[in-house]
Amino acid sequence: xxxxxxxxxxxxxxxxxxxxxxxxxxxxxxxxxxxxxxxxxxxxxxxxxxxxxxxxxxxxxxxxxxxxxxxxxxxxxxxxxxxxxxxxxxxxxxxxxxxxxxxxxxxxxxxxxxxxxxxxxxxxxxxxxxxxxxxxxxxxxxxxxxxxxxxxxxxxxxxxxxxxxxxxxxxxxxxxxxxxxxxxxxxxxxxxxxxxxxxxxxxxxxxxxxxxxxxxxxxxxxxxxxxxxxxxxxxxxxxxxxxxxxxxxxxxxxxxxxxxxxxxxxxxxxxxxxxxxxxxxxxxxxxxxxxxxxxxxxxxxxxxxxxxxxxxxxxxxxxxxxxxxxxxxxxxxxxxxxxxxxxxxxxxxxxxxxxxxxxxxxxxxxxxx
Amino acid sequence: xxxxxxxxxxxxxxxxxxxxxxxxxxxxxxxxxxxxxxxxxxxxxxxxxxxxxxxxxxxxxxxxxxxxxxxxxxxxxxxxxxxxxxxxxxxxxxxxxxxxxxxxxxxxxxxxxxxxxxxxxxxxxxxxxxxxxxxxxxxxxxxxxxxxxxxxxxxxxxxxxxxxxxxxxxxxxxxxxxxxxxxxxxxxxxxxxxxxxxxxxxxxxxxxxxxxxxxxxxxxxxxxxxxxxxxxxxxxxxxxxxxxxxxxxxxxxxxxxxxxxxxxxxxxxxxxxxxxxxxxxxxxxxxxxxxxxxxxxxxxxxxxxxxxxxxxxxxxxxxxxxxxxxxxxxxxxxxxxxxxxxxxxxxxxxxxxxxxxxxxxxxxxxxx
Numbered sequence: 001x002x003x004x005x006x007x008x009x010x011x012x013x014x015x016x017x018x019x020x021x022x023x024x025x026x027x028x029x030x031x032x033x034x035x036x037x038x039x040x041x042x043x044x045x046x047x048x049x050x051x052x053x054x055x056x057x058x059x060x061x062x063x064x065x066x067x068x069x070x071x072x073x074x075x076x077x078x079x080x081x082x083x084x085x086x087x088x089x090x091x092x093x094x095x096x097x098x099x100x101x102x103x104x105x106x107x108x109x110x111x112x113x114x115x116x117x118x119x120x121x122x123x124x125x126x127x128x129x130x131x132x133x134x135x136x137x138x139x140x141x142x143x144x145x146x147x148x149x150x151x152x153x154x155x156x157x158x159x160x161x162x163x164x165x166x167x168x169x170x171x172x173x174x175x176x177x178x179x180x181x182x183x184x185x186x187x188x189x190x191x192x193x194x195x196x197x198x199x200x201x202x203x204x205x206x207x208x209x210x211x212x213x214x215x216x217x218x219x220x221x222x223x224x225x226x227x228x229x230x231x232x233x234x235x236x237x238x239x240x241x242x243x244x245x246x247x248x249x250x251x252x253x254x255x256x257x258x259x260x261x262x263x264x265x266x267x268x269x270x271x272x273x274x275x276x277x278x279x280x281x282x283x284x285x286x287x288x289x290x291x292x293x294x295x296x297x298x299x300x301x302x303x304x305x306x307x308x309x310x311x312x313x314x315x316x317x318x319x320x321x322x323x324x325x326x327x328x329x330x331x332x333x334x335x336x337x338x339x340x341x342x343x344x345x346x347x348x349x350x351x352x353x354x355x356x357x358x359x360x361x362x363x364x365x366x367x368x369x
Numbered sequence: 370x371x372x373x374x375x376x377x378x379x380x381x382x383x384x385x386x387x388x389x390x391x392x393x394x395x396x397x398x399x400x401x402x403x404x405x406x407x408x409x410x411x412x413x414x415x416x417x418x419x420x421x422x423x424x425x426x427x428x429x430x431x432x433x434x435x436x437x438x439x440x441x442x443x444x445x446x447x448x449x450x451x452x453x454x455x456x457x458x459x460x461x462x463x464x465x466x467x468x469x470x471x472x473x474x475x476x477x478x479x480x481x482x483x484x485x486x487x488x489x490x491x492x493x494x495x496x497x498x499x500x501x502x503x504x505x506x507x508x509x510x511x512x513x514x515x516x517x518x519x520x521x522x523x524x525x526x527x528x529x530x531x532x533x534x535x536x537x538x539x540x541x542x543x544x545x546x547x548x549x550x551x552x553x554x555x556x557x558x559x560x561x562x563x564x565x566x567x568x569x570x571x572x573x574x575x576x577x578x579x580x581x582x583x584x585x586x587x588x589x590x591x592x593x594x595x596x597x598x599x600x601x602x603x604x605x606x607x608x609x610x611x612x613x614x615x616x617x618x619x620x621x622x623x624x625x626x627x628x629x630x631x632x633x634x635x636x637x638x639x640x641x642x643x644x645x646x647x648x649x650x651x652x653x654x655x656x657x658x659x660x661x662x663x664x665x666x667x668x669x670x671x672x673x674x675x676x677x678x679x680x681x682x683x684x685x686x687x688x689x690x691x692x693x694x695x696x697x698x699x700x701x702x703x704x705x706x707x708x709x710x711x712x713x714x715x716x717x718x719x720x721x722x723x724x725x726x727x728x729x730x731x732x733x734x735x736x737x
Contacts (some may be wrong), residue, residue, distance in 0.1 A: 162726050185729050188558055192662055193722030200715045202583045210583060211576050218569050293562055341574035347566050354563020361556050362543045 032307045036317035040093065043324040047089045051332040053080050088224040091288055092327050092345075093320045094232050096295060098285035100319020101243055103296030104303070104312045105278035108250055109271060110183065116297035117156075117282035121187030123291035124194040125155025126283065127217055130290070131198050134213045135205040144216065145228070145287040152283035155190065160275060162186040219292030219346025221327050228288055235284040242277045247312055250274060292346040294353025295322050301360065322349060411682050414675060418689040422470075425696040429466040430459055433703045465590045468598045469699055469713070470692040472590065472658040475605050477691020479650040480665025481672070481683050482612045485619035486643045487538070493666035499651055500588075500660030501561035502533020505568045507585055512571045512578045519597045522585060526656035527604075531648045536560060538644070588659035588714025590699055601653040608649030609688070615643050616681035623678065661714040663721025664691050670728060694720070 049055050055063070059074075060081065066072055067082050103116040117123060129151025133139035139147065163183035198217070202210050215222065249270045253260045257267050282296060299322065303314035326348040334343040431437045435458050444450075445459035480493050506529025510516040516525065541556040572579045618639045621629040626636050651665065668691040669683060676682040698716035705711055 162730065182729055184555070186726060188555075189722060189725040189729065191558075192725075193718045196587070196662065196715045196718035199583070199587045200711065203587055203712075207576060207580045211573075211579060214569065214572055214579060218566075218573065293566065338570075338574050343570060343573060347569045347573065350562055350566030351570070354559050354566065357559035358540050358556060358563075361552055361559070362540055 029307050029309055029311065033311065033314050033317065036303075036306065036314055036321065040317055040320045040324070043321060043328070044089050044093060047092070047324055047328050048081065048085045051085070051328070053077075053085075055081055055085075083225070087226050087229050088221050088327070088331075089324065090229050091224045091232060092221055092323045094229070094236060095285040095289045095292060096299075096320035096323030097316040098232075098236060098239070098281040098319070099292065099296040099323070100299030100303070100315040100317070101240070101312055102278045102281035102285070103298075103319070104300045104315030105243065105246075105250070105274050105281075106296075107300045108254065108312075109274045109278075111254070116294075116300070117279065120184060121159060121191035121194070122152050122156045122279060122282055123286055123293070124191040124198075125158075126152035126286040127291055128194040128197050129154070130216055131201050131213050134216065135201045135209055138209075141223075142227075142231075145231075148290070149283050149287040152286055153279065155194070156275075156279040156283070159183065159186050159190060162190075215344050216290045218344035218350075219286075219290035220344035221289055221323075221331075222342060222344070224289070232284060232288045235280075239277060239280050239284070242273070243281075243312060246270065246274055246277060290344070290346060292323060292326075293350040294357070295319050295349055298322060298349070298353050298356060301356075326352070411676060415682075415685060415689065418686060418693070422689050422693045422696075425693050425700070426466055426470065428700050429469060429696045430462050432700050433458070433462065434708055464593055464595050464598055465699070466696065468590045468593050468657060469696045471598070471601070471605055472654040472661065473664060473692030473695030474688045475608065475650040475654040476661060476665040476695070477668045477687035478609055478612045478684060479647045479654070480691070481669035481680070481687040482615060482619065482643055483647050483651075483665070484669055485615075485623060485680055485683075486640055486647070487541075488623060488625075493663070498533040498537040498557040498560040498564070499530040499655060500662065501564040501568075502536075503527075503530040503652070503655045503660060504582075504586060505529055505564045506532075508568045508571050508578060508582050511581050512575055517581065519585075519593065520600065523597070523600060523653075523656040527652045530652040530655045533560060533564065534648055534651070535644075585659050587712040588655075588661040589702075589710075589712030590658050590695070591710055591712065593657065597657060601657045604649050604653040608646045608653070611642060611646030612650065613684055613688070615639070615646070616679075616684050618643070619680035619684075620678075623680070659712075659714055661695070661717055663717050663725070664695055667721045667724045668694060670724070 049057065049060060055077065059077065063074060063078050063081050066074070067078065099117075106116055106120070126148040130144050130148040132151075133144050133147035137143075160183075163186045202213060205213065249260075249265050252263055252265050253267065253270055255263075260270075261267050285292075296319070299315045299319035302322075303311060303318040306318070307314045323345060327345040330343040330345045330348050334348075335341060427439060427442060430442045431439055435455075437455055437459065441455050442459050445453070445456035449460070450456050483493065483497065503526040506525040507516075507522050509529075510522060510525035516522060537556045537560050540560070541552045572582065618634060621632045621634050622636070622639065624632075629636050654661070668687050672683050672686040672690060676686055695713055695717065698720060699713040702711035702713055702716040
């Protein structure tokens with residue numbers, strides 16, 4: 001939430017910028033995006049260096065170089081930094097960015113600031129599948145991730161099919177909005193049913209298994225390792241270029257379907273590609289760390305408030321910032337308050353995200369927000 | 370509700386009719402002739418619904434891990450023999466059946482009234498955050514106060530449910546255009562998510578709490594004794610009386626606040642009284658049976674297609690048919706996974722989700 005408050009008090013006088021000089025505004029946006037990037041780097045460094053085990057900067061590079069060149073390792077410190085802190089922070093940045101991009105894509109395409117993969121219910125598909133894998137098949141590690149991925153994609157396809165109707169593919173502005181509402185409502189309904197399934201499975205499990213499943217359900221970076229980071233990086237190598245390729249057509253799509261079609265955009269194809277990419281991003285991030293709630297939803301609106309414009313890179317950076325900050329709190333500060341319990345990172349983002357969503361609802365003065 | 374308004378212009382444009390058919394029907398003679406016939410038909414349907422409920426009640430007493438014949442059930446009720454094992458089984462099934470009827474009726478009534486007062490076909494205890502509020506309160510009760518019995522959960526659940534319902538409704542009706550369906554659904558989803566996060570803080574740090582809580586959370590009517598069912602009864606009775614008396618009020622509220630005011634309603638007051646009844650009903654239903662979703666959502670919709678938009682009929686029909694659904698779900702849940710049971714709360718969600726989706730596809734969700 002601090003992220004909103006720390007907005008520099010520079011007034012860009014929006015109406016003037018609209019008629020006259022576009023340049024300064026653009027430069028200011030780039031500056032603000034750069035500030036976000038710097039913030040991510042800073043927080044990344046903080047999570048690695050600070051915390052219950054502190055490392056100095058020279059030590060960190062010594063450890064890193066020794067690890068890469070196969071040189072002498074510092075007992076203890078090498079392990080904590082290379083096998084615990086670094087993969088955790090790397091995965092945190094990647095899932096934050098993935099959730100942020102996914103939310104940004106959904107919000108831009110549906111023209112609804114309230115749309116995001118977790119509000120829409122895709123995360124519940126991942127949860128139901130993963131808990132089934134954990135409880136029924138006793139799966140761990142990669143198998144759970146695989147199940148989550150499959151569940152997210154399957155439920156996304158189901159929700160898309162339900163909400164499709166006549167208007168999501170082809171209709172003009174207003175009808176597209178109706179389809180957007182339908183998408184949200186279908187997601188909320190399906191999420192409730194899947195929630196019942198998850199609850200039922202929890203009662204059938206051994207209490208230890210149930211506790212493990214609960215941690216997964218909240219989205220946690222506790223089991224971060226290099227293998228997982230590698231898989232996630234591989235998936236992002238495919239999906240991020242897709243986002244970059246879609247960014248242009250998506251911007252034109254914002255002008256309205258008819259205008260976009262007139263400018264030579266294949267509207268139906270572009271929408272489908274955006275949905276698939278956004279779902280893919282949310283799905284791989286969920287598979288890597290569980291459904292970290294509200295990051296996808298929060299990143300877009302915060303980025304828009306900060307850079308004064310909906311921008312996908314800023315959403316990604318804000319997503320990474322949120323996850324890093326929440327995880328720092330969950331892993332380092334919460335244990336001090338709760339007798340050593342390391343909270344799942346999703347608990348923090350959920351506890352902060354819900355009031356923010358409610359606040360948006362109260363202040364939203366749009367017709368169907 | 371929307372059908373009647375959209376159908377009217379089509380009839381006006383009907384080529385053969387010099388006088389619009391709608392107007393002809395409203396001449397005093399025809400209206401007086403039509404009303405008793407309609408009422409008679411509705412009463413017949415209501416009686417049929419009562420018969421269905423009676424059959425399901427009998428089924429709930431007879432069916433289970435130990436199946437019994439209806440004759441045995443009747444014997445056990447009329448001439449109870451303590452030495453007879455079958456009779457003991459029937460008597461053990463009575464509290465859960467009674468609870469099924471009470472909780473089902475409460476959820477059905479509360480759902481119908483909630484949809485009326487919010488003018489919103491999606492209002493439902495589960496979606497309105499009532500379940501999450503009750504859940505957080507129960508977890509707090511288990512963790513902080515060491516509550517372990519079902520009868521102890523009731524009070525926590527009741528307070529939590531009431532608080533959450535009030536907060537969600539207030540938040541959704543702030544802003545420019547009141548409690549629209551999407552805003553209610555999102556406010557409920559958001560508050561639920563936030564409350565579940567807070568709950569997770571407790572559950573992750575205390576495995577004992579999780580172990581107790583997970584069985585309450587699924588929602589069901591199995592294993593409830595009389596000591597659990599009886600304390601809820603006065604709340605349910607008061608709530609049901611309040612809501613059943615509001616049929617006429619809900620009808621005029623459905624026309625919009627301004628028209629209702631023009632018809633002499635004190636809109637704010639009636640809404641507050643109805644809300645009190647709703648909170649009494651779904652708060653105590655959730656307290657007694659755990660969070661049971663979808664009954665309050667699905668039944669009023671199904672009923673509306675039988676009765677039309679008149680709340681004076683929707684409410685009694687919901688009162689009778691919702692327990693039928695809950696008992697039916699409970700009976701099915703008893704036999705699908707023998708020797709285990711699927712709690713009624715799960716079965717109703719599995720039955721309810723497809724209906725919800727169907728409502729959205731019909732486009733009723735976004736409008737109204």
